[in-house]
Amino acid sequence: MSCVLGFSPRGDRGGRGGGRGGGRGGFGDRGGRGGFGDRGGRGGFRGGRGESTTKVQRTASRKWGICFLPGVFICRGKEDALVTKNMVVGESVYGEKRMSVEEGDTKIEYRAWNPFRSKLAAAILGGVDQIHIKPGTKVMYLGAASGTTVSHVSDIVGPDGLVYAVEFSHRSGRDLLNVAKKRTNIIPIIEDARHPHKYRMLVGMVDVIFADVAQPDQTRIVALNAHNFLKNGGHFVISIKANCIDSTAAPEAVFASEVKKMSAENMKPQEQLTLEPYERDHAVVVGIYRPPPKQKK
Amino acid sequence: MLVLFETAAGYAIFKVLDESKLQQVDSLYKEFETPEKANKVVKLKHFEKFNDTTEALAAATALVEGKIGKSLKKVLKKVVAKEAHEELAVSDAKLGGVIKDKMELSCVHSSAVAELMRCIRSQMESLISGLPPKEMSAMSLGLAHSLSRYKLKFSPDKVDTMIVQAISLLDDLDKELNNYIMRCREWYGWHFPELGKVVVDNLAYCKTVLKIGDRTNVATTDLSEILPEEVEAEVKLAAEISMGTEVSEQDIANIRHLCDQVIEISDYRAQLYDYLKNRMMAIAPNLTVMVGELVGARLISHAGSLLNLAKHPASTVQILGAEKALFRALKTRKDTPKYGLIYHASLVGQTTAKNKGKISRMLAAKASLAIRYDALGEDTNAEMGAENRAKLEARLRQLEDRGIRRVSGSGKAVARADKYQHKSEVKMYDPSGDSTIPSTSKKRKFEEVEQQEAAEEPATPATKPKKPKKEPGVEEETPETSEAPKKKKKKKDKKAAAEEGEEPAEELKEEEEEVAVMETSEKKKKKKKKKEEDDE
Numbered sequence: 160m161s162c163v164l165g166f167s168p169r170g171d172r173g174g175r176g177g178g179r180g181g182g183r184g185g186f187g188d189r190g191g192r193g194g195f196g197d198r199g200g201r202g203g204f205r206g207g208r209g210e211s212t213t214k215v216q217r218t219a220s221r222k223w224g225i226c227f228l229p230g231v232f233i234c235r236g237k238e239d240a241l242v243t244k245n246m247v248v249g250e251s252v253y254g255e256k257r258m259s260v261e262e263g264d265t266k267i268e269y270r271a272w273n274p275f276r277s278k279l280a281a282a283i284l285g286g287v288d289q290i291h292i293k294p295g296t297k298v299m300y301l302g303a304a305s306g307t308t309v310s311h312v313s314d315i316v317g318p319d320g321l322v323y324a325v326e327f328s329h330r331s332g333r334d335l336l337n338v339a340k341k342r343t344n345i346i347p348i349i350e351d352a353r354h355p356h357k358y359r360m361l362v363g364m365v366d367v368i369f370a371d372v373a374q375p376d377q378t379r380i381v382a383l384n385a386h387n388f389l390k391n392g393g394h395f396v397i398s399i400k401a402n403c404i405d406s407t408a409a410p411e412a413v414f415a416s417e418v419k420k421m422s423a424e425n426m427k428p429q430e431q432l433t434l435e436p437y438e439r440d441h442a443v444v445v446g447i448y449r450p451p452p453k454q455k456k
Numbered sequence: 457m458l459v460l461f462e463t464a465a466g467y468a469i470f471k472v473l474d475e476s477k478l479q480q481v482d483s484l485y486k487e488f489e490t491p492e493k494a495n496k497v498v499k500l501k502h503f504e505k506f507n508d509t510t511e512a513l514a515a516a517t518a519l520v521e522g523k524i525g526k527s528l529k530k531v532l533k534k535v536v537a538k539e540a541h542e543e544l545a546v547s548d549a550k551l552g553g554v555i556k557d558k559m560e561l562s563c564v565h566s567s568a569v570a571e572l573m574r575c576i577r578s579q580m581e582s583l584i585s586g587l588p589p590k591e592m593s594a595m596s597l598g599l600a601h602s603l604s605r606y607k608l609k610f611s612p613d614k615v616d617t618m619i620v621q622a623i624s625l626l627d628d629l630d631k632e633l634n635n636y637i638m639r640c641r642e643w644y645g646w647h648f649p650e651l652g653k654v655v656v657d658n659l660a661y662c663k664t665v666l667k668i669g670d671r672t673n674v675a676t677t678d679l680s681e682i683l684p685e686e687v688e689a690e691v692k693l694a695a696e697i698s699m700g701t702e703v704s705e706q707d708i709a710n711i712r713h714l715c716d717q718v719i720e721i722s723d724y725r726a727q728l729y730d731y732l733k734n735r736m737m738a739i740a741p742n743l744t745v746m747v748g749e750l751v752g753a754r755l756i757s758h759a760g761s762l763l764n765l766a767k768h769p770a771s772t773v774q775i776l777g778a779e780k781a782l783f784r785a786l787k788t789r790k791d792t793p794k795y796g797l798i799y800h801a802s803l804v805g806q807t808t809a810k811n812k813g814k815i816s817r818m819l820a821a822k823a824s825l826a827i828r829y830d831a832l833g834e835d836t837n838a839e840m841g842a843e844n845r846a847k848l849e850a851r852l853r854q855l856e857d858r859g860i861r862r863v864s865g866s867g868k869a870v871a872r873a874d875k876y877q878h879k880s881e882v883k884m885y886d887p888s889g890d891s892t893i894p895s896t897s898k899k900r901k902f903e904e905v906e907q908q909e910a911a912e913e914p915a916t917p918a919t920k921p922k923k924p925k926k927e928p929g930v931e932e933e934t935p936e937t938s939e940a941p942k943k944k945k946k947k948k949d950k951k952a953a954a955e956e957g958e959e960p961a962e963e964l965k966e967e968e969e970e971v972a973v974m975e976t977s978e979k980k981k982k983k984k985k986k987k988e989e990d991d992e
Contacts, residue, residue, distance in 0.1 A: 332607070332608055336601070336605070340601075343597065346596060346597055347600055348600060348603075349603075350607075356548045357519070357520045359519075360516055360599070361464055361516075361599060361600045363592075363596075364574075364577050364578045
């Protein structure tokens with residue numbers, strides 16, 4: 160059904176990439192974009208890809224749209240919502256809405272992902288190109304808090320992936336532990352992320368580091384963890400709160416200085432976008448760590 | 457050079473086969489790109505597996521603190537025994553220092569070592585042979601959970617899920633038990649219907665059925681442990697004249713099985729209730745002291761968990777359980793319910809209907825404090841709950857007394873109750889009304905008056921000797937039986953005023969309250985007085 164289209168083969172995605180770029184150009188810059196109004200544009204892409212789908216699928220998919228990120232879906236209805244497939248059917252982690260969809264004779268449940276509460280959802284809706292978190296990925300999540308976004312990441316990576324959730328606070332750690340009880344692909348680590356050697360026993364190599372720690376030395380924290388646990392060519396997604404790093408400087412200046420710090424640590428930034436309609440003076444930087452040297456032909 | 461690599465499954469000691477590769481730090485990762493290449497650079501010398509999760513937890517906590525745990529010591533001793541001259545590469549410089557001090561092994565930590573560790577970690581599965589990756593991930597998950605719990609000082613007897621499950625099970629059991637008992641009664645009633653009416657208690661019924669089986673055995677079985685004597689006698693009597701049908705042995709056997717089940721479930725229910733009481737006292741002692749175990753458990757179960765319950769404001773705790781009534785009242789703009797589950801607390805049960813609402817509100821307020829103390833506080837004693845309960849009981853007593861307080865005025869003065877005076881209710885026959893011979897004169901002689909007064913004193917000490925009264929006891933009766941003391945006084949005043957011929961306005965007002973009830977008796981009195989005066 161509609162969900163099958165979400166996992167489109169790589170070649171198709173490459174082909175669509177051009178179309179996507181063009182489409183985005185048409186909407187203007189990212190910061191100015193509204194929230195769910197963009198959904199109409201993405202719907203247009205679906206129409207464009209429609210030649211590969213049958214008519215039945217297309218009408219069925221009018222309710223269930225597909226986001227071009229694997230593992231993340233869009234629910235269309237009275238209000239459009241970003242959703243992930245629920246790994247623990249029947250349970251809400253933080254009171255979010257759940258919706259069930261019939262697919263033949265199986266029921267699949269999806270959980271709504273609130274962009275106002277989750278920076279990752281805000282980045283996706285803001286139009287980030289790649290979050291690198293897909294089914295089967297090993298993710299290290301720094302700053303897991305009570306596990307609200309961690310649960311969605313766990314939904315995306317699925318049972319084959321792993322999420323190492325690091326959180327230092329004990330109160331939030333208790334809630335995180337409860338979330339991890341139900342989801343076996345979350346490994347809870349109640350430790351200070353500043354000292355990755357303290358939890359080296361529990362962690363293997365990861366593919367992506369997601370950091371939402373809100374600390375002034377967060378780049379150094381991410382770098383330390385990357386040197387220890389992030390594979391070569393692995394990616395990182397960092398959420399930067401300008402107020403937290405330096406409350407006196409202008410946000411753009413703060414973001415620029417953070418990007419410079421990252422480059423110094425062998426972390427190459429590839430994308431930056433602000434979380435404008437959902438958060439104020441926040442930015443998300445996506446990059447690659449120790450990029451493989453370019454093959455010169 | 458040896459490398460110490462810690463994993464969730466155990467400690468691994470590698471030997472670096474080609475140390476020259478370590479010199480080129482930047483291209484070291486190329487050597488570890490495939491498992492075969494990796495095996496050429498380092499080789500697993502020894503792998504010390506953790507025997508169980510407790511050992512792993514101890515090792516992990518030692519690692520976090522930078523100390524040498526028991527298992528690490530064991531491993532290192534083995535190493536020292538074999539290759540004391542080799543250097544040991546460690547991931548933590550502090551740990552390296554401690555090892556050097558304790559075990560006399562020279563340790564090294566540098567960026568090259570860090571890079572080496574990275575590479576080993578990326579090829580962990582292939583380098584550590586004999587350890588399937590599933591087992592490794594399972595061990596790291598288990599170790600992470602145990603470590604986190606250890607950090608958060610998780611205590612298994614403070615888990616409130618037990619309470620929620622136990623109370624749900626209790627309700628389920630009650631329902632099931634009721635069903636089974638009804639079925640048993642109905643089924644056996646086909647054979648011996650009178651037993652159902654004679655033996656009212658359900659458990660006794662099942663035990664009886666189990667013991668007698670077919671009703672022909674009643675006369676021979678001894679039911680003294682199950683039933684009291686009269687009931688037993690009735691049963692024996694009813695068995696003789698029963699109008700039920702005969703049933704086969706197999707049927708009786710099945711009914712007996714059912715009775716077995718019922719008795720077992722009843723026993724289990726009693727056990728479960730005890731367990732629930734114990735758990736409640738352990739998890740939420742203050743709440744238990746304030747509202748009781750059952751109500752406390754229901755509140756926790758309704759809210760989902762103790763922490764959830766603590767987050768609710770006191771007004772919500774008051775009407776938890778009456779949501780249907782609450783929202784219906786809110787929608788139709790009527791009065792909202794005053795109590796929910798808290799109605800069944802003993803404090804609310806023992807008050808009068810008028811005060812239940814007030815007590816329920818006060819109890820909810822104090823109970824929510826107790827809940828927060830239990831859920832988020834550090835120590836686990838029931839002092840606070842006991843104090844609050846004492847305060848509430850004192851307040852309750854105050855509330856009940858308040859009904860006797862003065863309603864008007866400042867409300868501070870307690871209503872004055874007159875000292876109880878015994879009024880003799882002996883009726884004396886008054887012969888003066890018998891005579892039809894007109895009396896000589898109206899005016900009473902002075903000696904007569906004195907005589908009368910002397911006679912009156914012992915008979916009616918309460919009467920105010922304002923003026924001479926001819927009628928001793930008769931007229932006193934009617935006001936005594938029905939009035940409050942205040943009114944009585946007023947009436948006396950009224951009587952006095954009437955005889956003097958005055959009727960002050962205030963007393964008239966008082967009289968109006970009494971309405972028709974007293975009017976007739978007043979009139980009668982007046983009439984009587986007039987008559988007496990006329991007679992005289």
